[in-house]
Amino acid sequence: MGRVSGRSCIVTGAARGIGRAIGEALLDEGADVCFADINGDLVAEVAEANARRVHGNGAKVTHAQVDVADREQVRAMIGHAVDVFGKLDVKFNNAGVNRPMNFLDVTEDNWHFIMDINGLGCLIGMQEAAQQFIRQGTSGKIINTASIASRQGFDNVAPYCASKWAVVSLTQSGARDLAKHDITVTGFAPGVVATEMWEEVDKDLMQIGAAEKPGQAMQEFSAEILKGRVATPEDITGTTTFLASRESDYMTGQIVMIDGGMTL
Ligand code: NAD
Numbered sequence: 001m002g003r004v005s006g007r008s009c010i011v012t013g014a015a016r017g018i019g020r021a022i023g024e025a026l027l028d029e030g031a032d033v034c035f036a037d038i039n040g041d042l043v044a045e046v047a048e049a050n051a052r053r054v055h056g057n058g059a060k061v062t063h064a065q066v067d068v069a070d071r072e073q074v075r076a077m078i079g080h081a082v083d084v085f086g087k088l089d090v091k092f093n094n095a096g097v098n099r100p101m102n103f104l105d106v107t108e109d110n111w112h113f114i115m116d117i118n119g120l121g122c123l124i125g126m127q128e129a130a131q132q133f134i135r136q137g138t139s140g141k142i143i144n145t146a147s148i149a150s151r152q153g154f155d156n157v158a159p160y161c162a163s164k165w166a167v168v169s170l171t172q173s174g175a176r177d178l179a180k181h182d183i184t185v186t187g188f189a190p191g192v193v194a195t196e197m198w199e200e201v202d203k204d205l206m207q208i209g210a211a212e213k214p215g216q217a218m219q220e221f222s223a224e225i226l227k228g229r230v231a232t233p234e235d236i237t238g239t240t241t242f243l244a245s246r247e248s249d250y251m252t253g254q255i256v257m258i259d260g261g262m263t264l
Pocket of ligand 1: 012019037038039066068069094096121145189190191192194195196198
């Protein structure tokens with residue numbers, strides 16, 4: 001028996017990076033996993049590779065193309081996972097974007113792009129998962145991806161920080177409002193994790209003159225991390241599997257920091 005055997009989970013932003021690692025770790029511990037992402041081709045490949053990888057261990061794998069900021073698409077994704085697995089137990093709201101800009105240059109477009117996916121996408125994901133748990137008449141877990149940027153500001157990423165503070169707020173408010181339905185809401189806040197997101201962030205930072213070369217920002221952050229290095233996605237998944245498991249049933253409204261001691 002794995003730590004999450006028989007649990008039916010959806011992970012968004014699961015075509016790569018942290019979301020993919022969360023989904024794979026859940027599968028390894030016996031859960032059924034729907035990998036969901038806006039990148040439909042890539043998430044299909046990831047799901048198929050994982051279906052081959054865990055073939056025979058009893059866990060089911062499926063995938064969905066979804067824009068987390070689009071309620072109809074989120075409903076369709078949940079409907080699909082429930083059709084395949086029979087129920088939903090755990091919903092990870094992990095999809096997120098960052099697009100650095102100098103504070104004075106931040107545009108309405110930049111703000112809406114980031115807030116729609118990271119903020120509104122989290123709200124819609126929470127609401128629709130909660131509605132599914134209520135329809136089923138079961139308890140359920142909602143797990144949100146916050147960030148170290150949920151507790152302090154950083155240079156050139158004001159809308160991203162605002163969106164990740166919103167995730168903490170939604171986690172606390174959701175925990176309060178949904179407790180009566182036996183639904184818990186938790187989150188986790190990674191520090192700096194080496195994923196492809198950083199390749200895109202580096203390009204933007206260089207474009208606005210905030211970095212000279214790729215990898216510079218991550219290198220500078222490393223010096224502030226007690227563990228002496230940035231995280232890998234696998235550094236995050238012990239915690240996310242715990243949050244998805246029955247072991248965390250008495251936790252709600254909390255954000256777990258996984259930052260290697262960066263905030264101390
Ligand atoms: P990533 O860019 O590698 O992966 C994000 C995934 O989300 C991609 O596969 C992308 O296609 C998908 N996505 C983007 N917009 C979407 C949308 N509208 N609907 C559905 N899917 C969408 O990023 P990552 O580093 O794996 O980050 C995952 C989460 O962790 C994000 O919420 C991010 O803010 C958060 N986070 C990352 C770090 C880090 O250092 N990498 C640190 C703290 C928090």
